[in-house]
Amino acid sequence: MSRAVLSLGSNLGDRLAYLRIALDIVGPALVAVSSVYETKPWGVEDQPDFLNAVCLVDDPARDHWAWLATAQAAEKAAGRVRELRWGPRTLDVDVVTVDAVVSDDPRLLLPHPGTPDRASVLIPWLEIEPDAVLLGRGPVADLLRARPEDDKAGVVLRPDLRLR
Numbered sequence: 775m776s777r778a779v780l781s782l783g784s785n786l787g788d789r790l791a792y793l794r795i796a797l798d799i800v801g802p803a804l805v806a807v808s809s810v811y812e813t814k815p816w817g818v819e820d821q822p823d824f825l826n827a828v829c830l831v832d833d834p835a836r837d838h839w840a841w842l843a844t845a846q847a848a849e850k851a852a853g854r855v856r857e858l859r860w861g862p863r864t865l866d867v868d869v870v871t872v873d874a875v876v877s878d879d880p881r882l883l884l885p886h887p888g889t890p891d892r893a894s895v896l897i898p899w900l901e902i903e904p905d906a907v908l909l910g911r912g913p914v915a916d917l918l919r920a921r922p923e924d925d926k927a928g929v930v931l932r933p934d935l936r937l938r
């Protein structure tokens with residue numbers, strides 16, 4: 775079994791369409807997808823707001839490297855060009871966690887080290903998995919409680935934008 779959590783983000787062009795490309799590439803492995811959230815950019819703040827979502831995926835045939843390949847295939851399909859670190863992009867797919875895999879290989883850090891600091895990941899993840907635990911870091915609900923209020927306030931549910 776290989777169960778993973780993927781985070782999806784887009785802040786250029788038809789943002790919702792790019793998130794849908796990611797789900798299409800995940801295909802039947804998709805178990806659950808959160809609502810879409812519009813989020814204030816972290817990292818580089820002078821860029822357009824993001825749409826973010828999180829999905830749970832499960833496929834016995836895909837290990838963590840295969841999930842990275844899936845994430846990168848989705849980014850490529852969305853025409854992503856990497857320019858600035860933390861800068862604008864049509865589609866960013868991060869592998870948040872895969873089963874109990876811990877990796878310090880820079881090509882695939884697991885769990886994704888940015889996760890505890892990103893309300894834009896924690897909030898959608900909790901929506902679809904309220905009891906989620908981030909390997910080595912504890913309950914996702916506790917991580918979210920530790921985020922500053924203005925960080926959480928920058929993550930706004932967009933019920934009018936539906937992925938499926």
Ligand SMILES: Nc1ncnc2c1ncn2[C@@H]1O[C@H](COP(=O)(O)OP(=O)(O)OP(=O)(O)O)[C@@H](O)[C@H]1O
Binds near residue numbers: 861867
């Ligand atoms: N858990 C992971 N998920 C996706 N890519 C990862 C992961 N760990 C390491 N990487 C590597 O990160 C690189 C992609 O970085 P990218 O440009 O997407 O970073 P970023 O999205 O700007 O920043 P961040 O990784 O902090 O979200 C790829 O080369 C990939 O191999």
Ligand SMILES: Nc1nc2c(c(=O)[nH]1)N=C(CO)CN2
Binds near residue numbers: 816860
């Ligand atoms: N709110 C938000 N901010 C970001 C995001 C993102 O997905 N959401 N992705 C980034 C690129 O790594 C940089 N900043």
